[in-house]
Amino acid sequence: MSVELVVFDFDGTLAYRPGMWSQCLLDVFDSQRPRHGVTIGDLRSQLRDGFPWHQPETPHTQIRSANDWWRMFGELIDRSYLAVGAEIEELESLRDGVRSHFCDASRFHLYPDVVEAMQELRTAGVPVVILSNHVPELVAITSELGLDGYVDKVFTSALIGYEKPHAEAFGIACRGFEPSTAWMIGDNPTADKRGAEDAGMHGVLVRHPDGDHHNVLAAVQAVLA
Ligand SMILES: [Mg+2]
Structure with a gap:
């Protein structure tokens, strides 16, 4: 089977x-x-729901910019902090703090097998894209992690308006390719593997107890074999 495109999830797959x-x-x-x-734990219980990726059936194509996205997302941040006792006058600076903290690329780390996997894909001449349910700043984060030389394009749900496993998210990532020649590699059985398969692609589950391969390198080697 010819491999024309490999699509990666980001969090839990390429980086943590x-x-x-x-x-x-x-x-x-x-x-x-x-x-x-x-x-x-107090904060975790506030964050159990309300992220855009918790409602993948609902597109948010009206959001056009990073600032629009953070404005929408700020409602969840405000609600969470108010629930644990923050004052209203603290919210703006807490929201700003969360944005800069979360987008700080030095807090993300590539898994140790990722660079070798990417090098094998480059050697094989297979185009690589990232498709992630993520913040608008994902392009800058992947760039600072050193992935520019290995990744042709980064699609973040924040800016494409669709969250995996919505079929349109996969359609956007695969544009110009026949889905049956594209492989999606990710750590989420629903958002990555099943979503890709529903869109006509091949889904490969990694870094998961029920995974097809234990890591990204093993998955890439199997896809290229
Ligand atoms: Mg993931």
Whole structure:
């Protein structure tokens, strides 16, 4: 089977960010209001729902810019902080803090097998894109992680208006390619693997107890074999 395109998920597949959103909100609260007594569990329970990727059936194509996205997302940040005791007058600076903290690329780390996998794809001449349910700044984050030389395009749900597993997200990532020649590699059985298969692509699950391959390098080697 000829491989014309490989599509990667980002978080949990190519890179990880310790503590993700809960830790981010807690760190920002710590920096702005010491001795608040709020735990990561308190924040985690506020963040169980309300992210755009929790409603993948609902497109948000009306959002056109990073600022629009953060304005929409700010409602969840405000609600979460108010629920743990923040004051209304603190919210603006907490929101700004969350944006700059979360978009700080130095807090993301590539998994150790990723560069070798990317090099194998470059050697094979296979185009590579990233398709992620993520913040608008994902392009800058992947660039700072050193992926520019390996990735042809980065699609983030924040700016394309569709969250995986919405079929349109995969359609946008595969534009110009026949879906049956494209492989999606990701760590989420629903958003990545099943979503890709529903869109006519091949889905490969990695870094998951039920994964097809244990990591990205093994998956890439199998796809290229
Ligand atoms: Mg993921």
